Amino acid sequence: MKILVPVKRVIDYNVKPRVKADGSGVDLANVKMSMNPFDEIAVEEAIRLKEAGKAEEIVAISVGPAKAQETLRTALAMGADRAILVETDDEVEPLAVAKILKAIAEEEQPGLVMLGKQAIDDDSNQTGQMLAALMQRPQGTFANTVEIDGDSVIVKREIDGGLETVKLTMPAIVTTDLRLNEPRYASLPNIMKAKKKSLDVKTPADYGVDTAKRLTTTNVAEPPVRQAGEKVEDVDALVMKMKALGIA
């Protein structure tokens, strides 16, 4: 079985985003960029399935600028076998990304497509579900545990009330949640080896996909700032304050 793992290059998890003064967006100049953490979990899960003998090949895919090659090299260093960059400097919305991934899936015929539940930049949480719809295949979103069972994949999902388990006929799409696994760090020898792995560069036009945006962002603003209140001396003072607020 082949697993496709789409990955996105985003602002690093530890960087606090700064909104540009003119309201045109978030300042990404000279900001550290990394692989979307949820996608990293997807890469790790795919590698674990391969290590367990459930998958033969892992293909990492990214839709983004030339620099997204770095993100793909990271996936290759972790253990993906080859990579495809669909290069574009445009901002590509989840719907167009899903259309590109569908075209790649038609060529590659994977058993699973595994990707993060959301990217930490636009927080859309859409691409996996949209890809599943376009491919007319089942989806296991917000995965906490993934298990291959013959022609099916059993996904335990993190839902608001707890956990839910669903059984999906493959090919299927799985989106990963935080607690699925802890991604490995790539070792130095693997980073060196990754440089020699195949990385194809394509464009959205190669897949016949129009990436024109459907949503226009007219403004990006700082969220309202909450003012710090006061500190109280001891529990008695806190109790008084709480009683004044009508709590208890």
Add this chain to the structure above:
Amino acid sequence: MKTLVLVEHDNQSMKDATLSVVTAASKLGEVHLLVAGSSCDAVAQEAAKVAGVGKVHVADDPAYEHGLAENVAPLIAGLMDHHDAFLAPATTTGKNIAPRVAAMLDVMQISDILSVEGEKTFTRPIYAGNAIATVESSDDKLVITVRGTAFDKAEAEGGSAEIEAIGGPGDAGVSSFVSADLAEGGDRPELTSANIIVSGGRALKDGETFEKIITPLADKLGAGIGASRAAVDAGYVPNDYQVGQTGKIVAPEVYIAIGISGAIQHLAGMKDSKTIIAINKDEDAPIFQVADIGLVADLYKAVPELTEKL
């Protein structure tokens, strides 16, 4: 504009999250509801009473019992021939189904909206709530998920909408429900609808200590219990306790953060609470920058004392 709102339910009763979505939808136009479930008549009756609702579509079929997106999305896509906008709560249910509907309609979804600014213009959080984007759609139809805490709840009583039974495409035959492992709530209010939340962080050390310190205070206040991602990752409590950008977004009247430092990720999930109270022994903890009332103290002493004195 005619809108269709997905009713979130468990086949017995409607979830509160639905009511906030009704409010958001009513800002766009006429509101119709969809109850997709199995033996879900009680939910349909409840939905018909929501103030401001024009019609309730009910698709009662075993294929819709567990809300599998593969089965429900085609049903919704079909109904969108006669509606202009589809809205779902930004819960795990809505987030699972809505993008599937959007792709079937060739529409770019607008996720997690905070406000309705115009017929096709909305605000939504990006970068874990560190920025608020205003976006305008150019699609003919709208597919939207709604952040519940950003909209008032519609009145649950007072309406008398017509109920219409509808059929749908049924089971897509590619997925099945196996089991659910849902938290036993007991009398404790659900996190997203609780008036008061007591939340614990990594400083609680382990599951037993979390229970011993947090639960009595929550019991005394009739509060829901939440936790930081650190406490969930460390296994003190189950994942559905997590408050934060990647967990639940809450906005209760009172949020009491105990032993929570206040990582950006956590603040994104609770900073819209009306009053925030923080107890932490580190006086420089970022949680104090958003707290209305702060107490710098050792939680092992302060929290039991607070519980006793309230």
